[in-house]
Amino acid sequence: MSFLEIKNIRKKIGNVEILKGIDIDLEKGGFLVLVGPSGCGKSTLLNAIAGLLPPTSGDIVIDGEVVTDLHPSKRDIAMVFQSYALYPNMTVEENIAFALEMRGIDKAERETAVASVAKTLQIEHLLKRRPSQLSGGQRQRVAMGRALVRKPRVFLFDEPLSNLDAKLRVEVRAEIKALHQNTNATIVYVTHDQIEAMTLATKIVVLKEGIVQQVGTPAEIYNLPANLFVADFMGSPAMNMLKGKVVAGGVALFGGSTTVAVPPTVTSALPAGKDVILGLRPEAITDSGLADPTAHAIAFVDAQVTMVEPTGSDTFVTGRMDGVNFTGRARAEVPVTLGQTFRFAFNLDKAVVFDPESGNRIG
Amino acid sequence: MSFLEIKNIRKKIGNVEILKGIDIDLEKGGFLVLVGPSGCGKSTLLNAIAGLLPPTSGDIVIDGEVVTDLHPSKRDIAMVFQSYALYPNMTVEENIAFALEMRGIDKAERETAVASVAKTLQIEHLLKRRPSQLSGGQRQRVAMGRALVRKPRVFLFDEPLSNLDAKLRVEVRAEIKALHQNTNATIVYVTHDQIEAMTLATKIVVLKEGIVQQVGTPAEIYNLPANLFVADFMGSPAMNMLKGKVVAGGVALFGGSTTVAVPPTVTSALPAGKDVILGLRPEAITDSGLADPTAHAIAFVDAQVTMVEPTGSDTFVTGRMDGVNFTGRARAEVPVTLGQTFRFAFNLDKAVVFDPESGNRIG
Amino acid sequence: MSAIPENVSAGSVRTVRYFIYGALIILAAVYLLPLYVMLTTSLKSLDEIRGGDMLALPSDPSIAAWVKAWGEACIGVSCVGIKGYFWNSLKMVVPAVAISTLLGALNGYVLTKWRFPGHKLVFGMMLFACFIPFQAVLIPMARLLGAMGMSNSTAGLVFVHVVYGLGFTTLFFRNYYEAFPDELVKAAMMDGAGFFKIFWRILLPSSGPIIVVTVIYQFTNIWNDFLFGVSFSSGEASPMTVALNNLVSSSTGVKEYNVDMAAAVFAALPTLFVYVVAGRYFVRGLMAGAVKG
Amino acid sequence: AEQVEVLHWWTSGGEAAALNVLKENLAKQGIGWKDMPVAGGAGSAAMTALRARVTAGDPPTAVQLLGFDLRDWSEMGVAANLDDLAAKEGWDKVIPEALQAFSKYDGHWVAAPVNIHSTNWLWLNKAAFDKAGGKQPTNMDELFTMLDAFKAQGITALAHGGVPWQDGTLWEAVVLSVGGPDFYKKAVLDADPTALSGDTMKKVFDDMSKLRTYFDPNFSGREWNLSTALVIEGKAGAQEMGDWSKGEWLRAKKTPGTDFVCMRFPGTQGSVLFNADQFMMFDVGEEQKDAQMKMASAVEDPAFQIAFNTVKGSVPARTDVSDEKFDDCAKKGMKDLAEASSKGTLMGSLAHGYAQPAAVKEAMLDVITQHLNGQLTTDAALKRLPEAVAAAK
């Protein structure tokens, strides 16, 4: 039996339906990440789980108990907010102990609990400070401490890293991951950063305008996106979407000028002549030297370079062919200059095919 | 002769010296990126260039003219701010035309100029709106339009992308890059995102506490960091820093348990027995299947896996050896589980060596 | 925002600064004139006042008028000065300010963090209370105070000030709490804090700036009120302003202007003190909420 | 303990001292005094406070009231009945009848009169007066002659404070002077429209306009005592004002007859326009009744009447009080009062509410003051006056 069940949750605010029937299950100890563009309803759903915004219809079940009508404080859920929502007038210690105090736990016990959490998060030296005297990363840690100390049944995180800078984000992300692995907590996590989603989740839910687009493991979401929206949303730079037509032995791209041999597992079921969209992630388009020798189907495409973006670790090279731009990821040391003709290696093992009309993946 | 010269700029605020003698040159059409951690003085330096904060000593020279004592409006410099600083009471059109109006340019001419800039930035349909009616990306574009329309000698950008979400940031970054390539403008750009720095710059300056750490091309900064600070600051995940000792034929790592054959170009000048820090970027530590066949020196290390972070495009694997953690970048499809022993391939062609005492690169 | 550095020649910068300081000093002098008139007059003798120039400095300054105003001047049949009335005012102002501020804070809290359908209408209706002319409510108020057994008592006066201060205090706190992050309330709720706990432990301790504005505003308004004071209190229980009025406005009696002015300065001391001490926080508090900007 | 609560607007030093006589008298009888002074606007603030108290059902024991306000309040049915006391002490005989008309409502005593002020006085600076010939004018023309003489001395001829009640005080004196007692009764007491717009009234307004030319330019809004001060210091020659202004003279250590001259306003000799302070007793229940009666009795105690009025500048409300303690002006006032009372020329002052109810009084003052300030021409004033009276009724 699932530990957290979200059953056909709908939420109307005014006349607008924000959540349009959400169904999600999560097993005990799972790490569920909700992703989706801004305004798609992620926070709304999280608030519904927390009990802060009662849903219009549907039920929330935790560990077999329907909590839909329960007050937030009785659901035994902890939440970490994007803004951290630390109480500005209390010290770190008081912030962490507040929930325990509200539950009537006596002082000595509170102190032990706070001390143990502070140790886990390495914030012992900050306990007497106020939130305004902390850096972003420290605040983040205190916010987590406040959730941890309660040992709740479910943790909710609403974009907890979005206020941190890139470097810190990587660090704290690792901390959250470690935390999950060590405590085996059940977590629901909201983000719109796909790297966060991919690295943290055991299960990802992609939302768009209040409708679930896909539920799956990170690998499923990344490698087998259910539709164009999911494919485009996950991954940066985004997946290359190339218009093509099914032909014998593969898919004809770039106005028919190039035919690539897509493995039969992908296109077998499709009639020849069908218009398709071939999706290929940048890391599946490489410089020829990096082409995976173990791949079954590699196609080499010579195209003119229209943009070069060296990131240090890699170089993203954008090529142009028949008026279509595509971006590949080459090794950092590959020499490439604007305007030259460059040989790209398309690894078609990793290709996916979408129906241009419905937008759904068909292979 | 350089187009923009920053000569020994110092800035004291109160008793604190924020800038401690900055010297930078930039050629005409160059794209200079200032990076550094928060509070290192990036904005202060930019403000000094713009004339918004007069330096305590030193000079700013543009195109051979000393502008240090010139009023901001007379320096012929445009600036794009982190908050965009759009005038909320004016429409987009008025925002863009404001600088021209202040220079007494007549209405007809202003309108042509605005129209042309709006076309370049594809914001023609927004001209009548007010800033509050724009999305983040649109505001960003208007802020750029306001700078562009003046055709200034130098553009200054202060973290112009930090308010955008990840996806939009990639897009606008590309736009700025294209803009630079098309207009051949001279640009000084502040960020603390190293990907931005790497992809945009023709020249990067790394600042720390008001002191220049390194000036160089993106590749120099990334591949040959001047010191540990620069090495650690640029790149995410950060460079692995492994303590070692110089031995015959290479460097002994992990308490001497492993000796890796560092190419002589790197260590030739070092006496045996010297303590060093070996720096190796995550992309230089791969799964054995991805090991670059063209590399001169590859070392294979079997280590226990302590963390796995699949990002979709790659999988970051952290291994532990003799109490030391290091992170490598493996292919996304490589099977790896926590706790297993995994074979890492160290590409020592890309290794750099630092002196643990001074922190400077010595090879 | 802060000043704009004008990076032109040093000379013209100095000219501009001279202009700014000059203008401010002249304006300050104009603003201070009435206070100056009051102070100099209070130090003059009656003869000098009758014969002389209001703006001249006292030729022979004396604090006799101050002594008299404080402890000897007649307010009605007893001539004990105005010192006793200080207490009356305090006894009225302190509870009235405290209660109206607290209620305003609670109202603001409910209206921003516990919204219910129609909350805007309720707020709008409460806000309208700021605008009712007080002269129009005297008679019905007297009637209801009588019915509630609070007529002619300090409690009644406190009640009246609370009632007609509610609109302002609610407005101030609502605007302030509007900008107070909802997340903090949500977090506290999940931590198990109830309605009042959240208010006491989370919102109120963070309301310093707006409490300053509200207290200053209410304090000066209530301290300076005359109309309610004269209508709903009497005799030795009257607030300061009523006593002061008795002292200074006598229709067919003899007037001692120096004493009047001294008493007036005494009466104004607490509010002056409040503004001088808390002026900085006042602007800060206005920034923090009362002004929407 | 028994106590009385007294609402009044006697708050200046002299007044308070005067009232203290009453307070101590009561204290000797074991009756406490709860003071409720409300100054400002010639009692208008006090009236507001009184309304609040009565509305709340908690009126004070005794209230200082003037003229028609006494009737209006009695009409509300809130007055106590002093008939027994009055009968016992024989008030009917010693209080002038013109005053009794206000102290009684519906034939019953409701108030204890304290004093009688008279408003048709002219106060002269003796030095200036001597310089101008030293002859007391007896009609308007002689007044103008004297004022011209003052003007020639380079001083302000007539010190006047431009507030409605002062304008009204001057106006009613001129009405009495120009038209005589009968015209005053008709025009002011009866507010007869023809009298208010007739030729006599035209002359009144013309004379007012003429008097206006003898004011200094700063008269507007000035308090009466500042005008008095001008006369005291010799910066002005004369002031038309009630007898309370004598207090200012005495305070400045001036003596009647040597430093200043008090005389009836020219042309009003033999008549007295009065303003009387009275304590109206409110119905406050049986337990306070006794204290209330004792207070009423104390008010009419000749000792109090003397003590109070010598300070206040007015004359006793009782006509049977010895004048020996009073100064020359007051002696003259008491004599005039007795004479006028017997002749039937003791008449209520408009400006102080003894001639018309508040609404009519204020309506008339509106016209008078606007005319004096040049906002209305004489013709317009003659037209407006009966209209305003009619509208206010």
Add this chain to the structure above:
Amino acid sequence: MTTIEPAPMVTPTRPRRSVADGLRNGLPKLVLAPSFAIILVFVYGFILWTVYLSFTTSKMMPIYKWGGFDAYYRLWSQPNWYVAMQNLAIFGVLYIVLCTAIGLFIAILMDQRIRAEGVLRPIFLYPMALSFVVTGTAWKWFLNPGLGLENTMHNLGWESFKFDWLVNPKMAIYTVVIAGVWQASGFIMAMFLAGLRGIDGEIVKAAQIDGASTVSIYRRIIIPMLRPVFLSAFIVLAHMAIKSYDLVIALTGGGPGNATELPSTFMYSYTFTRNQMNVGSASAVMMLMGITAIIVPYLYSELREKNH
């Protein structure tokens, strides 16, 4: 908190809403209720009462006898009422415009990194702290030609100096404006200062780089950005103008003649000194209607704007 045991059964358990939950939901409204009830009775109840009173024959005290529109007829036939309305128009417009202009001007000066800000601020704010019971006399003297400014100037030898507005029926209303502006402009200054301090410094920098002079920056950027403060200031000033009472009483008492009568003094005098309570109530009703006409659109737009 009570820990809830995990239910052993397969079908999900659904805890019932308790009385405590019901109370918890009602609590916010319960807390607001007393204040709201007070406002309903003491503001709206009293307004209704005043409206009713204006249709009675009340004179000195309320009399609940129907009088129809008589009071309104009387009101609108009073020349005083027209004077009061006209004065309110003059006073209101000047008061609002001058307070705003002077308040803004001082705020801008004060915002130029002034050294003595801590000294100057209370000087501009203190008039708000003093009641006119206190300062009225001082003003009266100061404005009086024979005692105050004019006299001083004459004593100093400037014989031709003339400042007699206080005693000039045509000009007296402007002295009320002067004193009113003196009192309220400091408060408005504080509001503007707070608004100025809240403006993003980067915007000013941007304008400087765009080549705008300090004057242009204020005129084109900063002052337009203070629009919400202007609106708040307008509301504060408008209601103070309509309610102004002490000011007139202390300064001119409504005179010379009735040259400075305002609706508020009109209402007070008809209700309390002229014993025409019904006419006073009628004028109060007219004032309330005027206030409503200003406030309700403001409230409406304010409260609707926040709806996003």
